[in-house]
Amino acid sequence: ISEVDAFSGGDLTIAAVDHVDLSTIAGGLTAGKASAGGTFLVMTNENVTEAILVNAATNAAGTTTVRADSNSIIDGNAAAGAVGLKGAFNAVATIYVGRTETRAIIEGDTRQAQVNQDSNYDATGQAVEVHAENSITADFLAGGLAGGGGAGVGGNLIWMDLQNTVDVHIGSGAKVAAVGDISVTADSFNDLFLGAGGLGLGAGIGLVGTFIIANIGSGIASTNIVDDIGDELFDAVNEAIESATSTLGSSGSRSPSKAESTVNGIEVSVNQPGTIDRSVQDVAAYIGQFAEIVAGGELNVTANETVIQTSLAGSAAAGTFAGVGGSISLLRVGTVTEAFIDDDAFINVTEDVNVKASASETVDADAVAGAGALFYSLGAQYAEADIESSQLASIEDGVQIRNSSGVTVDASHERDVSVVGNAGAISLQSAAGLSGAIVNLSGQVRAQVVNSTLGESDGDGNVENGIGSLDVNASSTVTQARTKAPALAGGIALAVAGSLARTTIDPDVDARLLGGVEVYADGDVTVTATTDHDADAIAWGANGALGVAIGLSGATTEIAPTVNTSIGDSTIIAADSVTIEALHNVEKSDGTAATGTANAEATSSGGAILLGVQGSWARSKPQASVGTTVGAAEITAATGNVVVQSKSRQSGDVEALGDSFSIIGVGIQRGD
DSSP: OBSOEEEESSOEEEEEEEEEEEEEEEEEEEEEEEEEEEEEEEEEEOOEEEEEEESOEEEESSEEEEEEEEEEEEEEEEEEEEEEEEEEEEEEEEEEEEEEEEEEEEEOSSSOOEESOOGGGOOTTOEEEEEEEEEEEEEEEEEEEEEESSEEEEEEEEEEEEEEEEEEEEOTTOEEEESSOEEEEEEEEEEEEEEEEEEEEESSEEEEEEEEEEEEEOGGGOOSHHHHHHHHHHHHHHHHHHHHHHHTTSOOOOOTTEEEEEETTEEEEEEOOSOOOOOOOSEEEEEOTTOEEEESSOEEEEEEEEEEEEEEEEEEEEESSEEEEEEEEEEEEEOEEEEEEOTTOEEEESSEEEEEEEEEEEEEEEEEEEEEESSEEEEEEEEEEEEOOEEEEEEOTTOEEESOSEEEEEEEEEEEEEEEEEEEEEESSEEEEEEEEEEEEOOEEEEEEESOEESEEOTTSOEEEOBSOEEEEEEEEEEEEEEEEEEEEEESSEEEEEEEEEEEEOOEEEEEEESSOEEEBSSEEEEEEEEEEEEEEEEEEEEEESSEEEEEEEEEEEEOOEEEEEEOTTOEEEESEEEEEEEESSBOTTSSBOOOOEEEEEEEEEEESSEEEEEEEEEEEEOOEEEEEEOSOEEEESSSOEEEEEEEOOOEEEEEEEEEESSEEEEEEEEO
16 A cells, blocks of 8 residues: 555554465386486475555554465475386486565655554554564475386485565654554464485496485575575576466566556556565564654564474485495575664553564484495485574664563574484495484574663653663573484495484574663663573494494584673663573573583494404583673662673583404594
């Protein structure tokens, strides 16, 4: 809605809703003396869903709602088989590239945006809701079979590159009021399943490889080589689609700035209104610069991101001479979630002001590889998950908050990540099973107030019209970060089993008041940075041979977050009590004692008649950096205490085991 004045004795709703339900199946089978088969399934999604109230003055006695909802349900299945008397080659690929934008905006361009500025419409049920939600549920499968009299060779790939933008804001200079609550909410939800598998059979050689590569990012905030490749792939696919549809005489592209349709043979064009701020390319909810917000209830500015990802990559190969099966699974999450009140905004709210950015990330990745042959076999897998998302909650420079019963600025994430890799090989001659599992959890969590004034004081610096309380909290919770890498090998002449598991947790977590913040509170002021982390790495290998058996297993866990709480120079805090603290693995979010530990276990076991060599090493590195800093500030607790503290509990467990049974046996184990 643009350039209008709207009045409602009830509710006023501006809504944009988009629903995509896409199911695609591609498959093929080839057979011959020598055959090659391939199936390639490519899908793109470039939806733009926007609900915008711009250059308008509106009044409603009920709820004013500006809402955009985008919901996508996507299924992609690709399969292929190739059978040849002499040889067979097979390739299967499922590729998905998504670039979605969902925006709900109240903004002024040529005129000031005004909502509920006429007191004649004041009523008990008056509220304002600005909300955008993007939801994607996707299942992708890729599978292939290659069988040949000489060689059977197969390759399977799932490539997914997903970048979502969810932008919800009340723009610069806007004036928004309500008797009740005002909420600005951005939600992003991603539930993904990726499954790929292959089988390669050959009378001579069986070879199969399976790959899963997934990148979940947020527009320009996600910087990685995978993003660049995804963008190039996205452009190339779109060009191909446009070229094909142009040949068929239909349009293959849609511009988000112009929609065209035909009604009774007459072409109708609708252009988007005004100049809208679309600079946000992540998941963000915010109040713009110089905006004026007045509410008799609460002000909630919240951004939430949920990622649930399950993947399974499997390969099996068998051949008379040689069998090689390999699986690789790579996942990266690089999202950014932001909630903030921008520079020089004026907030007059009777109840609570809540500025919250949160992320929930759950990953379960498994990779399996197996191989068998009469002479030589290799089963190898590698699985890695890198979670490097960031969450920011902030009250920016020059913001004024009046009358609120409480102000909360909260940035947090909760992570549950499990990566398991299994590898095995068996042969009458030589066999090797190699397994690797890696988890890296990093990113940044920041909650801050910058050079703003919360509450009011008299001429002597005493609280005169204070806020109820202030809670600035940044927290990182890792309920599980687990890697497990079993490896098995059995051969008559030679058997080699190698396993590697590594888990690292090292986000930056900080809560801070910076740049001359003034806080005048009738209640408590708390500024806290906290972490609750638990890590496990388990490497296990077993091998056996008549000749030589070799086993190596290594496990490493590292819990090394940087946890900081800081109060900058020229900060003034006048409250009932003041707590400034940084805590690592001291307590959970529910207040109970934390039990997180860096646990590393490595086991190598095997035997051979001639020579057996088994080595295992396990290393635990609990080494968090925790600090609390107070600059040249003025802190007054009227009736309570001033507490400034840093606490850290560093805990690690190590277990390195091994056994070797042979005429000549060598065993080396080390735990750090």
